[in-house]
Amino acid sequence: MxxxxxxxxxxxxxxxxxxxDSVQARAAFSWxxxxxxxxxxxxxxxxxxxxxxxxxxxxxxxxxxxxxxxxxxxxxxxxxxxxxxxxxxxxxxxxxxxxxxxxxxxxxxxxxxxxxxxxxxxxxxxxxxxxxxxxxxxxxxxxxxxxxxxxxxxxxxxxxxxxxxxxxxxxxxxxxxxxxxxxxxxxxxxxxxxxxxxxxxxxxxxxxxxxxxxxxxxxxxxxxxxxxxxxxxxxxxxxxxxxxxxxxxxxxxxxxxxxxxxxxxxxxxxxxxxxxxxxxxxxxxxxxxxxxxxxxxxxxxxxxxxxxxxxxxxxxxxxxxxxxxxxxxxxxxxxxxxxxxxxxxxxxxxxxxxxxxxxxxxxxxxxxxxxxxxxxxxxxxxxxxxxxxxxxxxxxxxxxxxxxxxxxxxxxxxxxxxxxxxxxxxxxxxxxxxxxxxxxxxxxxxxxxxxxxxxDRDGYYWFVGRNDDVIKSAGHLIGPFEVESVLMELPAVAEAAVIGKPDPLVGETVKAFVSLKGGYIASPVLHDELLGHARKRLGAAVAPKELEFVASLPHTRSGKLMRRLLKARELGLPEGDLSTLENPS
Structure with a gap:
């Protein structure tokens, strides 16, 4: 760490x-x-x-x-x-x-x-x-x-x-x-x-x-x-x-x-x-x-x-x-x-x-x-x-x-x-x-x-997720960004995205999509290593239950990760407005 x-x-x-940055400087500021x-x-x-x-x-x-x-x-x-x-x-x-x-x-x-x-x-x-x-x-x-x-x-x-x-x-x-x-x-x-x-x-x-x-x-x-x-x-x-x-x-x-x-x-x-x-x-x-x-x-x-x-x-x-x-x-x-x-x-x-x-x-x-x-x-x-x-x-x-x-x-x-x-x-x-x-x-x-x-107590703000991205699992509110950041701690991971999948028992479970850096190959061993690392860092309640390797993740041309598109495709839902998708094909 x-x-x-x-x-x-x-x-x-x-x-x-x-x-x-200081209390005095903020008090003196005027538009x-x-x-x-x-x-x-x-x-x-x-x-x-x-x-x-x-x-x-x-x-x-x-x-x-x-x-x-x-x-x-x-x-x-x-x-x-x-x-x-x-x-x-x-x-x-x-x-x-x-x-x-x-x-x-x-x-x-x-x-x-x-x-x-x-x-x-x-x-x-x-x-x-x-x-x-x-x-x-x-x-x-x-x-x-x-x-x-x-x-x-x-x-x-x-x-x-x-x-x-x-x-x-x-x-x-x-x-x-x-x-x-x-x-x-x-x-x-x-x-x-x-x-x-x-x-x-x-x-x-x-x-x-x-x-x-x-x-x-x-x-x-x-x-x-x-x-x-x-x-x-x-x-x-x-x-x-x-x-x-x-x-x-x-x-x-x-x-x-x-x-x-x-x-x-x-x-x-x-x-x-x-x-x-x-x-x-x-x-x-x-x-x-x-x-x-x-x-x-x-x-x-x-x-x-x-x-x-x-x-x-x-x-x-x-x-x-x-x-x-x-x-x-x-x-x-x-x-x-x-x-x-x-x-x-x-x-x-x-x-x-x-x-x-x-x-x-x-x-x-x-x-x-x-x-x-x-x-x-x-x-x-x-x-x-x-x-x-x-x-x-x-x-x-x-x-x-x-x-x-x-x-x-x-x-x-x-x-x-x-x-x-x-x-x-x-x-x-x-x-x-x-x-x-x-x-x-x-x-x-x-x-x-x-x-x-x-x-936090020092006045720093931490992103959790969009209202409609947050995953609700067994009473927990899980922010995708927190899970993605933990997966990215491993050197093999270039990028990660997580979504919530409906589950009759806990409401939603977490699924992760991971793209790898050059020189790394997807394998069952790496799959288990990533899930194990997430469980160790986040706990079983928050860590992904599923993980899928993908060549790349969908983004808008402005760089935003399109989690809702991953979720729509995973669940067979309408994909919505794709006009800003980086690679529409």
Missing amino acids: RPGIIEKVTNELRVTPNWQ NNEASALAGLPDGGLNLTFEAVDRHARGPQPDRVALRLLDRAGQASDISYRDLSLQTNRFAHLLRGLGVSAGERLFVLCERSLELYLGVLGGLKQGCVVSPLFSAFGPEPIATRMRLGDGSILVTSEALYRRKVAGIRSGLPSLRHVLLFGVPEGEPMPEGTLDLHALLAEADDSFTMAATTADSPSLLHFTSGTTGTPKGALHVHGAAVTHYVTGKYALDLHPDDIYWCSADPGWVTGTSYGILAPLMLGVTSIVDCAEFDAERWYQILERQRVSVWYTAPTAIRMLMKAGTALAAAHRFPALRFVASVGEPLNAEAVWWGLEALGQPIHDNWWQTETGGIMVANTAGMAIKPGSMGKPLPGVEAAIVSIENGQLTLQGDDQVGELALKKPWPALFRAYLGQEERYRRCFAGEWYLSGDLARR
Whole structure:
């Protein structure tokens, strides 16, 4: 067993952390004080892109690199804050020239290219409600989201349009304009589309920002339900304050950092922390156009001298699966902070980061609905591997239970639902067209996350499971994450997932699905070793009764482990919404 805590000594860290956690610092924190660091629009309004881009373009270092785009060959193209301001002005100007009004829904379906960033940031300048989509979505998920969002403008490439949009366009009556790029030279534009780059070339690079305020709608992020249609969570421009604060305190961004968020902007993390938060802090962001490849990722960390890296547990486990020799072949002298989000991070992965990267991996917790990081292991905190960390400044969290409509605060080490006291600037304002579902997210002044957790005596929060993932066996409430973490303690295990199976005697029994690291082979001996280890660590009541080896486990493209899909397949139940599944086949 490893020790239970990774201590930090501030004067031994390469950079003094932005957040020094203390009772006094928390008492002194104010959202209004933090908002004063932003510029605001001349008429007292607020706009995400103005704060992320134009504030720096008009500041003392307009030529600082905002985006460093890496093509598939690894060649870099740098875009300064000044350039990004001018190019997003052109995009916003062309929208205005097409008669696009503030409040219209603009969808962006792009791989990680400059056009994606122009679409998101330029659309926000014109006051559009912007919704980035996964480029890997198939036609039906795209159509579903665009219909739910009443999308009137789409930015996409010729290849994606031809493969995924042309066949569904007749079913999108609100779609007025398709802005296309990447049409092969000499070929005509597809019917009913506009040449994005031709319009950009003609557009003025000066632009008067739309009159947005902190309460103006800004971003529309879709999050899948377990069975029904996706939920469209609507956010506002006031979220700029949360992006600024969490980028500074949760990710510890400093002006000279080279930052890389490996999340796709089709996921809320890729927008909030791949586009907006790093730009709010004026840092340089790495944008990699290629998909995951362990060697390529290590090279990016090394050659680009990445200092702060934000990634997902799935990617970390894939790196772990690739073996320690590959990591040992590289050096990461600039890397000083690594964070993860999407699924709770097992303790073994936190320790692996310390051994392979020279830095422990800092887990944090938030949701599409919260709009930003709420609970985190920050740079100056001691880490308890396996914990989500502590609430950030300005965030009041609690463990609650609700019975007969009454909310009760739970004490330390009690399991309950993780709740957050509202308001905070990035809290979502609606589920599009689902008012009753939105209302059910709140109990008085508390936002109810649907995640079960506990808080220890030191104020650290520990994830137990989603309400609908928790296993009830013979009176025990078993959190999947706890069981999975124990299985991952053995060196053979790359990843584990557990589900509850109906049992007439005890209610549910625990079944585990395990994928192995390279070099290990599934066998009856290993099967029994894993079950025996779990029984020894967890006790017979909590340990799995069944274990099945699988080649891989199902994830969403945002890295979330799809336990409910494993359960549906195991029990022959409907599989529900699979639109965000990483590999739908």
